[in-house]
Amino acid sequence: MxxxxxxxxxxxxxxxxxxxxxxxxxxxxxxxxxxxxxxxxxxxxxxxxxxxxxxxxxxxxxxxxxxxxxxxxxxxxxxxxxxxxxxxxxxxxxxxxxxxxxxxxxxxxxxxxxxxxxxxxxxxxxxxxxxxxxxxxxxxxxxxxxxxxxxxxxxxxxxxxxxxxxxxxxxxxxxxxxEPEAAAQPALSAAGTSSSNGMDDDALLERMYASRSGDAIRALMAGDCSAQGGDRSAADMALCSHLAFWCGRDAGRMDRIFRRSGLMRDKWDSRRGGTTYGAQTIERAIAGCTDVYRPRDRRAERPSRPQNKNACSTVTRREQRGVSDDDAAPKEATTEGAPSVEGWYVDERGRL
Missing domain, CATH: 3.90.920 (DNA primase, PRIM domain)
Structure with missing residues (x-):
């Protein structure tokens, strides 16, 4: 001693x-x-x-x-x-x-x-x-x-x-x-809008929890996949769909926040050819997201809203009338006609 x-x-x-x-x-x-x-x-x-x-x-x-x-x-x-x-x-x-x-x-x-x-x-x-x-x-x-x-x-x-x-x-x-065969985690590149909304991750999460879909997001962050019938892959996609909206389709930030969730497990970093399960899930969520969260003080910068009904955010009646609603929260990505990371299809509720 x-x-x-x-x-x-x-x-x-x-x-x-x-x-x-x-x-x-x-x-x-x-x-x-x-x-x-x-x-x-x-x-x-x-x-x-x-x-x-x-x-x-x-x-x-x-x-x-x-x-x-x-x-x-x-x-x-x-x-x-x-x-x-x-x-x-x-x-x-x-x-x-x-x-x-x-x-x-x-x-x-x-x-x-x-x-x-x-x-x-x-x-x-x-x-x-x-x-x-x-x-x-x-x-x-x-x-x-x-x-x-x-x-x-x-x-x-x-x-x-x-x-x-x-x-x-x-x-x-x-x-x-x-793990001699190990390769570094594929770089996650952002698609579309940057998430430079001036908030750190903790502040953004609080904003997400205070939104209309806050309870659902909080449950997913806690690892609760009961809303997806216990299907953890569907829960992964559901959370990533929310994150695509709130993170401005910033793949790196989506990955960072997902890793803080109760859904995080070894599978997220498991290899899928030249990429990983997590990277594929994020890419699918981004592909199904046609609108992103913008704080109220950035409304003037908002481009015209796309008419694609498969946006990952909730389009409220107020928004359809051209009135922004920062409390709107994303729906799970709808990937009609596109296979999910597991080779299945995701319905409009984010279920595999």
């Missing part, structure tokens, strides 16, 4: 620490995270079960634990790279030497004595969805930036005792060992 003083001050200042205890579960050795305050099992997804570094260290003996651990939380502030079984008698396998030397970040020997933990400032690329893969010779490489914890020993390896940010090395390590 004496070597814990070597843990970078930046990490020690974070209140995201747990204790851990070796136990055998189903015939397999495991390291259980322990809440330093209660002695019960901690959760990497629940900050209420985390503690300060000092409290975690002090609780190790009290709860008969074997050490402390650092949690990678939902904010994705840090990324951990775990290299299992890469040390033989303290010597690093040559295949893994480059990542330690080029990373220039905090690196320590794991509790087993034959592995390394590297901790970087920053997150994995958004498209990097896998976390673990076995390697030749029984080695294993894991990479996490959220919802996991690393045991921490303070046993600094070869003097690498400071945290740094090195996204290029993180990406190269991911591509080399976890």
């Amino acid at each position: 004496a070597s814990l003083e070597n843990v970078p001050a930046e990490l020690r200042a974070e209140a995201r620490w747990v204790c851990w205890r070796r136990e055998e579960r189903n015939g397999k050795a495991t390291k259980l995270p322990v809440d330093a305050h209660t002695g019960r099992m901690a959760k990497s997804t629940d900050p209420a079960t985390w503690a300060t570094f000092e409290d975690a260290v002090a609780a190790v003996g009290r709860w008969r634990c074997d050490g402390v651990g650092f949690v990678f939380g939902p904010d994705r502030t840090y990324t951990g790279l775990d290299l299992d079984h890469v040390l033989v008698d303290g010597a690093l396998d040559a295949e893994y030497r480059w990542v330690v030397e080029q990373a220039g970040t905090y690196t320590e020997v794991s509790p087993s004595g034959d592995g390394l933990h590297l901790i970087f400032r920053g997150s994995k690329p958004d498209w990097a969805q896998r976390s673990r893969k076995g390697q030749p010779g029984g080695r294993v490489v894991e990479m996490y930036d959220r919802d996991r914890y690393f045991t921490v020993t303070g046993a600094v390896f070869e003097g690498h005792d400071a945290i740094s940010e090195n996204p290029d090395v993180v990406e190269r390590a991911y591509r080399t060992w976890i």
Whole structure:
């Protein structure tokens, strides 16, 4: 435990620490995270079960634990790279030497004595969805930036005792060992009107929630797809249809807000040929959107309203008379005659 003083001050200042205890579960050795305050099992997804570094260290003996651990939380502030079984008698396998030397970040020997933990400032690329893969010779490489914890020993390896940010090395390590076939998330290009409405995402969401379709939008953002009969793909399209209207068909902003929703899951970044499911869904929503939200102070800039009834926004009687209605909210994109991302058709209610 004496070597814990070597843990970078930046990490020690974070209140995201747990204790851990070796136990055998189903015939397999495991390291259980322990809440330093209660002695019960901690959760990497629940900050209420985390503690300060000092409290975690002090609780190790009290709860008969074997050490402390650092949690990678939902904010994705840090990324951990775990290299299992890469040390033989303290010597690093040559295949893994480059990542330690080029990373220039905090690196320590794991509790087993034959592995390394590297901790970087920053997150994995958004498209990097896998976390673990076995390697030749029984080695294993894991990479996490959220919802996991690393045991921490303070046993600094070869003097690498400071945290740094090195996204290029993180990406190269991911591509080399976890998903060699990975390609970066396709660029999402905006179509049509820009979303430069002067509001940040939080303000725009509040405006959306206050609109006539606010309840439906709020439900979708919470991951509720009951209005779509439990069909999550239809819910994805419904939310993207709303976003196409409110974000001014800005694909990048639509993607950013969708990722904050309860509908976000691994499928969003899954590959579809040269693109992804999420990019395809956004493209379909934009294709079905013929009008966009414009704040009241931009009414004078409004072009004549298109007559296409398949607009993603609600065309009210007031609007048909030429009176703008900023409270109007989008309907799901109608893509009559055009297949959805799953190869099905979307009806006027956004159902597949």
